[in-house]
Amino acid sequence: MALKQVSSNKCFEGFQKVFEHDSAELKCKMKFGIYLPPKAETGKCPVLYWLSGLTCTEQNFITKAGFQQAAAEHGLIVVAPDTSPRGCNIEGEDESWDFGTGAGFYVDATEDPWKTNYRMYSYIKDELPKLINANFPTDPERMSIFGHSMGGHGALILALKNPGKYKSVSAFAPICNPIQCQWGKKALGGYLGPDTSKWEAYDATQLVKSYSGSRLDILIDQGKEDQFLSAGQLLPDNFIAACTERKIPVVFRLQQGYDHSYFFIASFINDHIKHHAKYLNA
Secondary structure, three states: OOEEEEEEEEEOOEEEEEEEEEEOOOOEEEEEEEEEOHHHHOOOEEEEEEEOOOOOOOHHHHHHOOOHHHHHHHOOEEEEEOOOOOOOOOOOOOOEOOEEOOEOOOOEOOOOOOOOOOEHHHHHHHHHHHHHHHHOOEEEEEEEEEEEOHHHHHHHHHHHHOOOOOOOEEEEOOOOOHHHOHHHHHHHHHHHOOOHHHHHHHOHHHHHHOOOOOOOOEEEEEEOOOHHHHOOOOOHHHHHHHHHHOOOOEEEEEEOOOOOOHHHHHHHHHHHHHHHHHHHOO
16 A cells, blocks of 8 residues: 655654555545654654544644654654545535544444445554554554544544553543434434444443453543533543443543643643553553
């Protein structure tokens, strides 16, 4: 699969790059950001995948989160893909901000007209790591995942559905229980159809109830003034309760005064990079 470099900027002695490629899974051109720390010039590095939230592209995280200095210090390659297929000419794909373009929800759609292109789950799980490992100095055995909002949901379900694949997982303000919130009902109903039992395969709170894989230490930061927390879109309490019941370790930090924005992410990103480095560099 040919990669085309879109941009490259030196950053903390490493490079923040953006590439484009033709995705076999999504049947369209896709972009991803990749930060290559200075260590990548001399050896293989672990990879940390970031999944962004609704309306985002690969740009939001790489320009707003300020993660590069910590990634350089810990020798981590950080990959930030787009959040959905683009320009597939599907009727209705651009009609709303929380469904279709920019809102792939990290599921494999089973309903027409979405099922041909909207396969973000398989793209993140299989196609993208293969592409990254084939083209960059990675250690394929050392991989972790984190994300924000819809991407926090994506990170949690990928870690829970694939025990042992990721060394660690963390999230900022994740959509924890999508089968119970409006965003989730709209997206899962549209992509997966009306049978709600199929939605459970993409719900972190449901998945944790039957998780029996290797130990997973989960870190979640949530802003207390997050407008989507008070609107009942995120429902972290349901996830925490399910983790507690199953004795799955989760550190949940409710951060006073913080909202849902990238200012919140930038404030705690170093803690998350450190959390992952502990497992990736062990």
